Amino acid sequence: MALHFSSRIPADLGPNRITQARAAHPPAYDLTVSNPTRCGIPYPPDLLQPLADPAGLVYRPDPRGLAEARRAVAGEYARQGVAVPVEHLVLTASTSEAYALLFKLLCEPGEAVLIGVPSYPLCDHLARVEGVRTEPYHLDPDHGWRLDPHELAAAPADTRAVVVVHPNNPTGSYLDPEDAAALRALCAERGWALIVDEVFLDFPLTAVGARSLAGxxxxxxxxxxxxxxxxxxxxxxxxxIAASGPDGVLGPALERLEYLADTFLSVATPVQLAAAELLARGGTVRAAIAARCWSNLAALREVVRGHPSLEVLEPGGGWSAVLRFPAVIDEEDLVVELIERDSVAVQPGFYFDFLRDGHLVLSLLPEAAIFRAGVARLATRLRQLG
Ligand SMILES: Cc1ncc(COP(=O)(O)O)c(C=O)c1O
Structure with a gap:
């Protein structure tokens, strides 16, 4: 008998054409990096010292997370001007795990969550491995990335939650305040939960930024x-996870989240004990990453200014920028050509389900010299093609 594997995992796990091109021609100008620890960002050498606290020799599991760590996280929200009670916080091993817990909390197998497109592609995979269906709602740059209330209102009856990435990856767009109010009202009316991924909120790329939607x-x-x-x-x-909601709903949700967290207890003790200190010391790293993103975005604008057929879709925040080019060439062909002929790696818009062709996604994290040279090569290639 053939062994059965769950269809939660894609049948084809082989490398796609772009991955194959990268393996054959490792790019010198990699504008896809998303790992901040590999981009020449200065990290204080003693940053991780707080992990050595001898208090970590004792295991004191708490499914919601150690109180001292949750107090530190509440302090982060206070820094952003939002009051989040410690009792409403649940710690996880990552944001990905937070999604997984919430999908388990909210959905029966096969039920739906609404996910914006274009957006963070891992969300789809996270839902799928939890046995949850995703239904798209569309974000259009030509409408300021605003939500279409009619589209959301027409969501399937088995919808349980809406995911918003604020600011969004890769578009850098925030949830518009008017849309936030309408979405919250719709969620309340339909009994949907709102999941707001704010991992990039500390990285505004405009003077204004946006507020947290927690609380x-x-x-x-x-x-x-x-x-x-x-x-x-x-x-x-x-x-x-910072939970909030109407009385009568929030308590039962938190009890169930605690039950789920208790089945895994996946957050390590040393990092919880060190959280306050890491958040305090890490401010310099945050500032260095923010400065890198600002200066690379400025460099991108400067190169693009000399190429009237290219357009930067101005991001409001985050670590990436979207470049629109005339769809004279297929995105995948272009990305492969850039790798093979120019040693430049970028991500095609179709990885993120953009509504139309002709988009490339560039990470703003690479070192300045690599970023600038990569963008210049990209612009030259596009001019030759156009
Ligand atoms: C929008 C968004 N959410 C969540 C994550 C994952 O974060 P974590 O490392 O906490 O799982 C990423 C990682 O790139 C992301 O882009």
Missing amino acids: CATCLTFALGGLSKSVGLPQLKLGW
């Missing part, structure tokens, strides 16, 4: 954050 009591809301972006330490594996 709202109109509908059941789960705001997600974590060390992986806020202080550029993905390897420490600490994320969090």
Whole structure:
């Protein structure tokens, strides 16, 4: 008998054409990097010292997370001007794990969550491995990335939650305040939960930025954050969920989240004990990453200014920028050609389900010289093709 594997895992796990091209021609100008620890960002050498606290020799599991760590996370929200009670916080090993817990909390197998497109592609995979269906709602740059209320209102009857990435990856767009109010009202009316992924909120790319959507009591809301972006330490594996909502709903939701967290107890003790210190010390890393993103975005604008057929879709925040080019060439062909002929790697828009062709996604994290040279090569190639 043939062994059965769950269809939660894609049948074809082989490398796609772009991955194959990269393996054959490792790019010198990699504008896809998302790992902040590999981009020449200066990390204080003693940053991880707090992990050596001898208190970590004792195991004191708490399914919601150690109180001292949750107090530190509440302090982060206070820094952003939002009051989040410690009792409403649940720690996780990552934001990805937070999604997994919430999908288990909210959905029966096969039920739906609404996910914006274009957006963070891992969300789809996370839902699928939890046995949850995703239904898209569309974000259009030509409409300021605003939500279409009619589209959301027409969602399937088995919808249980809406995911918003704020600011969005890769578009850098925030949830518009008017849309936030309408979405919260719709969630309250339909009994949907609102999941707001705010991992990039600390990285505004305009003077204005946006506020956290945590702490709202109109509908059941789960705001997600974590060390992986806020202080550029993905390897420490600490994320969090800030829950809020109407009385009568929030308590039962938190009890059930605690039950789920208790079945795994996946957050390591040393990182919880060190959380306050890491968040305080990590401010310099956050500032260095933010400065890198600002200066690379400025460099991108400068190169693009000389190429009238190219357009930067101005991001409001985050670690990436979207470049629109005339769809004279297929995105995949272009990305492969850039790898093979120019040694430049970028991501095609179709990885993120853009509504139309002709988009490339560029990470703003690479070292300045690599970024600038990569963008210049990209612009030259596009001019030759156009
Ligand atoms: C929008 C978004 N959410 C969540 C994550 C994952 O974060 P974590 O490392 O905490 O799982 C990423 C990683 O790139 C992301 O882009």
